[in-house]
Amino acid sequence: LANNPTARRHKFWETQPVGQFGDVADVSLPDGAIEPPSPLSEVRADPYPLPAAFEWFTCDLDDDALLADLYALLAHNYVEDDENMFRFNYSPAFLRWALRPPSFFRAWHIGVRAKESKKLVAFISGVPARIRARDDVVRMAEINFLCVHKKLRSKRLAPVLIREVTRRVHLENIWQAAYTAGVVLPTPITTCRYWHRSLNPKKLIDVGFSRLGPRMTMSRTVRLYKLPDAPLTPGFRQMELRDVAAVTRLLRAYLARYVVAPDFDELDVEHWLLPQEDVVDSYLVESPETHEVTDFCSFYTLPSSVLNNANYSTLKAAYSYYNVAVKTPLQQLMNDALIVAKQKNYDVFNALDVMENEGFLKELKFGPGDGQLHYYLYNYRIRNGIKPSELGLVLL
Ligand code: NHW
Structure with a gap:
């Protein structure tokens, strides 16, 4: 105690x-x-x-x-x-x-x-x-x-x-x-924070999800969060079934860096990462020259009901899932993820401070949320726990 x-x-x-x-x-x-x-x-x-x-x-x-x-x-x-x-x-x-x-x-x-x-x-x-x-x-x-x-x-x-x-x-x-x-609960292996990136700031403010910053007007806020109309990285496209082997290789090599991470095989990748409308979205960068798959990013779709608001009943939220940046800078890759999420009408893009996410959150205008997410293992001890940046696991 x-x-x-x-x-x-x-x-x-x-x-x-x-x-x-x-x-x-x-x-x-x-x-x-x-x-x-x-x-x-x-x-x-x-x-x-x-x-x-x-x-x-x-x-x-x-x-x-x-x-x-x-x-x-x-x-x-x-x-x-x-x-x-x-x-x-x-x-x-x-x-x-x-x-x-x-x-x-x-x-x-x-x-x-x-x-x-x-x-x-x-x-x-x-x-x-x-x-x-x-x-x-x-x-x-x-x-x-x-x-x-x-x-x-x-x-x-x-x-x-x-x-x-x-x-x-x-x-x-x-x-x-x-x-x-x-x-x-007894006892977290690590404690993470959610960060939120406004895509539709006006709605987020109207429903009380976020507040207008000090000395900010609505139109300045809308301009602050504006994104390009289409992804910027050449070769950025949706993942398809034919990409499963390449994505599995990328992801396995990447997740090997973390202290706690899933051990995905091709069947897992096909299930967890192949796009499904309004469930999970995955994009990759296919090099225009070599046709090699060099980078990967994904998010899942989890709306929230807006309780007690006269104008809106749901918030459409994207949650960062697994991302692997090898050739494209991570910040650029995630900016493209924000752009496609905006194109698809999401109101907000959320990400935990796990893996390398600290490396893009502030730069891409995510703001820290007030809730924490604690990770636990049952019947498995990791002495002293780990840092969020040592965690390679995202649960839904
Ligand atoms: S976390 C989301 C949990 N769900 C919600 O928050 C929904 C809204 N809340 C509820 O439905 C993601 C109720 O409040 C719940 C508690 C059901 C949460 N995890 O029945 P009592 C997950 O789903 C402990 C674990 O009177 P209640 C992960 C609490 O500390 N324990 O409470 C789930 C207390 O125990 P204590 C939780 O409010 C992981 C006891 O429950 C908990 O009517 C589960 C009180 O029970 C939580 N989120 O119902 C563990 N919330 O010792 C899996 C409360 O402190 C473990 N409690 O007196 C592994 C199992 C498999 C092992 C295999 C080898």
């Missing part, structure tokens, strides 16, 4: 194999798994008990009606900013993409519904991934979309969902996980 700045007890998290606040000073603890795997025969066979009115429900995302229910649960109950002005509005197509990567497990799409009405009231999901920590490539689950209906909050349902997803991950003989959260 001595090292926990908030000195808050975590009745659930204290029981879990995660770095504890009290261990921070203990330099004798080794990096790697905190506890060894158990024999599969010792993994609990039955789901954890739920309060009597509820039942577990494994979600089939092929089912459009179920997908619509999941979309609605999240659209009304998922993450909001501190002032409750905006709420993430992941689209149905995005959820299908995020939850069904290569070799996904249907059993890891876990709903809780009311026994009587069959209404979906809570959700948690995992997807399999290979994540490298230093030189150790580990099979992990990426956990996301933990959500409890607003009317069922603070009843300790979240720990039951987390225990149940953990059990189902263990049944696949996987013992580690990665996740992010805006809240501080």
